[in-house]
Amino acid sequence: KAGVTQTPRYLIKTRGQQVTLSCSPISGHRSVSWYQQTPGQGLQFLFEYFSETQRNKGNFPGRFSGRQFSNSRSEMNVSTLELGDSALYLCASSSGTSGGSQYFGPGTRLLVL
Amino acid sequence: GQSLEQPSEVTAVEGAIVQINCTYQTSGFYGLSWYQQHDGGAPTFLSYNALDGLEETGRFSSFLSRSDSYGYLLLQELQMKDSASYFCAVRARDNYGQNFVFGPGTRLSVLP
Numbered sequence: 001k002a003g004v005t006q007t008p009r010y011l012i013k014t015r016g017q018q019v020t021l022s023c024s025p026i027s028g029h030r031s032v033s034w035y036q037q038t039p040g041q042g043l044q045f046l047f048e049y050f051s052e053t054q055r056n057k058g059n060f061p062g063r064f065s066g067r068q069f070s071n072s073r074s075e076m077n078v079s080t081l082e083l084g085d086s087a088l089y090l091c092a093s094s095s096g097t098s099g100g101s102q103y104f105g106p107g108t109r110l111l112v113l
Numbered sequence: 114g115q116s117l118e119q120p121s122e123v124t125a126v127e128g129a130i131v132q133i134n135c136t137y138q139t140s141g142f143y144g145l146s147w148y149q150q151h152d153g154g155a156p157t158f159l160s161y162n163a164l165d166g167l168e169e170t171g172r173f174s175s176f177l178s179r180s181d182s183y184g185y186l187l188l189q190e191l192q193m194k195d196s197a198s199y200f201c202a203v204r205a206r207d208n209y210g211q212n213f214v215f216g217p218g219t220r221l222s223v224l225p
Contacts, residue, residue, distance in 0.1 A: 033213065043156070043200065043215035056210035090155060100146035100161035100204050102213070107155055 002027065004093050004105035012111045018079040021108045023091035025072050029103075031055075031096025032074040034066060037088040037107070049074050050096045078110075086112045115139040115205055117216035124222045125191055133186045133199050133219045141206025145177050145184045150218070151197045159186070159199075188221070196223045 005024045013019050025032050033056075034046040045058040049068035066076040072093075078085055088109050092102035117137045125131040135145065144163035148156035160168050162177035162184060174187040188195055198218040205214055 035213075035215075042217050043202075045212045045214065048212070056212050058212055092156075100144045100163075100202065100213070101158050102146075103158060104148075104155040 004091060004103055006089075006091055006105040006108050008108060009106065010109050010111075012113065013081050014113050015081055015083060017081050018077060019081060019110060021076045021078075021089055021091075021110075023074045023076070023093075023105055025074070025091075025093030026103055029093040029095055030072055031094045032068060032072065033092045033094070033102060034074070034076050035090045035092065036060075037090055038086075043090075046076070055096075081112045083112050086110060115203070115207060115214045117201055117203060117214060119199075119201055119216045119219045121217065122220045122222070124224065126224045127191055127193060129191050130187065130189050131191060131221065133188075133201075133221070135184045135186075135201035135216055137182050137184075137201070137203050137214075137216075139182075139203050139205035139214060141211075142179065142182075143204040143206070143211070145175070146202045146204070146213075147173075147175050147186045148200045148202060148215075149197050150200065156200060191223050193223050193225065196221060 031050045033048040047057040052068045063079045068074045088107045090107045092104045094102045119135045146161045147159040150156045160175040172189045177184040200218045201216040
């Protein structure tokens with residue numbers, strides 16, 4: 001099976017802009033979770049989508065949003081970018097029905113100037 | 114709140130055994146996972162414990178004690194390629210629903 005793919009891999013934006021990141025999960029997986037990873041805060045959970053519905057969310061401001069399509073592909077949007085949004089954004093796919101096994105994509109490295 | 118603690122760094126030599134501990138404080142605990150992340154790479158799933166006891170997968174084993182809110186990852190026959198960061202993660206429940214909370218990570222250095 002092909003792994004989790006994320007596009008783009010690298011992105012440079014300026015403050016105030018918005019950005020959309022994309023994630024394609026492993027075939028057959030219905031759950032996609034998004035994480036932000038920074039040296040200072042570590043890995044932080046943003047939200048999880050399952051069957052096109054946001055099932056869970058972390059403690060992030062409303063500028064961070066997402067959606068999932070019928071083919072389980074997911075997008076994450078960050079509006080009104082701030083310098084502190086510079087991070088590695090990871091998505092992880094799972095079957096959504098069992099355990100703690102998640103399979104991560106390579107991530108999108110976002111730099112906000 | 115929810116929090117996990119693990120040592121920041123561990124150093125060992127090739128062929129040795131190392132144990133990385135993780136203690137957690139969460140509500141609505143479902144299970145404990147372990148992930149490996151090499152520099153510049155993405156986290157890779159290693160193991161998941163929902164019940165007390167030891168799970169073994171090749172050179173890696175993971176243990177959970179729910180009553181002690183404690184778990185560990187045991188790496189045997191260490192190899193240079195095991196040098197990486199290791200994260201414990203808890204699947205738990207908070208006011209927003211279920212989520213995954215990751216520990217700060219333990220950087221393992223394997224020396225020749």
